Amino acid sequence: MSKTADALWLSVSPSLRRLDQPLLRELSQQVSIAQWEYSQTLDEPCCLDTAITLLHDYLKQCDHPVHLLGHSVSGLIGLLYTRQYPKRVKSLTLLSVAVHPAVNWQAHYYVLRQLLSCSRQIILSQMVQLLFGKQSRSMTQRLIYLLEQDLDSGFSLHSLVHRTCLPPGGVDIPLMVCSSASDLIIAPHSQGQWRPYLKPTDRFWEYPEGAHFFHSFYPQPVSQAIFEFWFEGNKEGEANRKRLTENGKQKVER
Numbered sequence: 001m002s003k004t005a006d007a008l009w010l011s012v013s014p015s016l017r018r019l020d021q022p023l024l025r026e027l028s029q030q031v032s033i034a035q036w037e038y039s040q041t042l043d044e045p046c047c048l049d050t051a052i053t054l055l056h057d058y059l060k061q062c063d064h065p066v067h068l069l070g071h072s073v074s075g076l077i078g079l080l081y082t083r084q085y086p087k088r089v090k091s092l093t094l095l096s097v098a099v100h101p102a103v104n105w106q107a108h109y110y111v112l113r114q115l116l117s118c119s120r121q122i123i124l125s126q127m128v129q130l131l132f133g134k135q136s137r138s139m140t141q142r143l144i145y146l147l148e149q150d151l152d153s154g155f156s157l158h159s160l161v162h163r164t165c166l167p168p169g170g171v172d173i174p175l176m177v178c179s180s181a182s183d184l185i186i187a188p189h190s191q192g193q194w195r196p197y198l199k200p201t202d203r204f205w206e207y208p209e210g211a212h213f214f215h216s217f218y219p220q221p222v223s224q225a226i227f228e229f230w231f232e233g234n235k236e237g238e239a240n241r242k243r244l245t246e247n248g249k250q251k252v253e254r
Contacts, residue, residue, distance in 0.1 A: 005034040005062065010070035010078050012038045012051060015149030019216040020071060026223035031067075038077075038155065046156050052081050056088070065090040067230060071215060073155055076101045082171045091174040093226055095215050098186045099193040102166040105131055105185050105212060106151065106158050113160060124148065130184045131212045170197040176229045177204045178222060180214035203229050 009024060011017050014037065027033050036058055038051050055077065059066070067090050070078040075094040079101055082089045098104075105127060112123045124144045128135060132143060157164035175198065179190045187193060191204050198204060205225045210217045 005032045005066060007031050007033040007067040007069060008059070009033055009035045010055070010068065010074040011035060012074045012077055012155035013072070013150050014039045015146050015154060019213050022217075022219035023215045023222055026219045027226070030223075030227065039153065040155070048077070048080060048157075051077050051155065052084065055081050056085060059085070059088050062088075067091045067093065069093040069095070069226070070097075071095040072097065072104050072212070073106075073157065076104075076157075076166070077155075079171065080166075082173060083169075086172045089171075089173050091176065091230060092171055093176045093178065093229070095178045095222075096180070096183060096186055096212050097177065098190065099168045099197065100166065101168070102157050102164045103186070104157070105147075106156055107163055108185055109147075109151070110158050110160055110163060120148075133182075133211050168193075168197060170199065170202065174229075175199070175202040176226065177202075178215070178225065179204070179206045180210045180212070181206050181208045182210065183212045183214070185212045205229070 007027065009020065009027075011020060017037070024033065024035070036055060038054060040046070065088055068078040068082060070076070070093075072095070075097040078089075078092055079094060079097065082092045108130070109123060109127055112118075112126065113120075116123065121144065124147050125140055127147060128140050128143045131147075135143065177190075177194050177198070179186055181188065183190075191206060194204055207214050207218055207221060215222045
């Protein structure tokens with residue numbers, strides 16, 4: 001990892017990473033942000049401890065705490081890592097992560113597979129509507145393909161025979177939870193569910209639209225909210241914002 005990076009975006013879903021790019025482009029205009037990706041072979045079991053260990057090995061290359069960010073199960077990895085190594089993390093931003101963090105779109109998918117005697121394609125077409133809203137036939141097929149790839153090669157906590165449960169809770173360092181009011185995967189009452197676990201310095205931010213991948217459809221307001229969380233109301237933070245903005249400009253120029 002670059003020792004000058006101020007933020008680190010986590011990704012454990014290679015097939016869905018293109019959905020993260022709009023937000024990453026917005027963030028990279030003002031800060032130096034690195035990306036950590038974890039993928040595995042079809043024969044390799046999904047193991048939270050392995051992912052956390054590899055992330056820790058990566059972050060040990062950085063000589064200062066960083067802002068961690070992640071969407072869905074990638075955010076879950078960040079949450080579990082921060083609980084174990086809080087001194088390595090300056091702040092944690094979670095996007096579309098439920099208060100019970102193992103709840104994600106794949107958990108919903110496997111519940112439907114058990115309840116409905118439908119084909120994989122039919123259930124995935126329903127998942128597309130839940131995750132992205134109503135789409136054209138051609139777009140639905142493209143999104144079904146991405147979801148199939150995520151089921152087959154992404155980091156998965158669930159299967160037809162087992163669904164993982166993880167305890168709720170926050171972290172000791174500053175935490176921001178970002179959600180969408182139209183997200184049908186994360187409970188619509190997400191803010192109330194998170195409230196008992198948020199410190200006075202933490203923030204819950206909700207966008208009215210965008211469903212589960214709201215950060216992909218509305219990257220500008222999401223990035224603005226994240227910047228405000230990082231730097232707002234803090235003289236030192238304002239100096240950092242100016243410094244990081246200048247670093248981002250230099251990065252773009254190069």
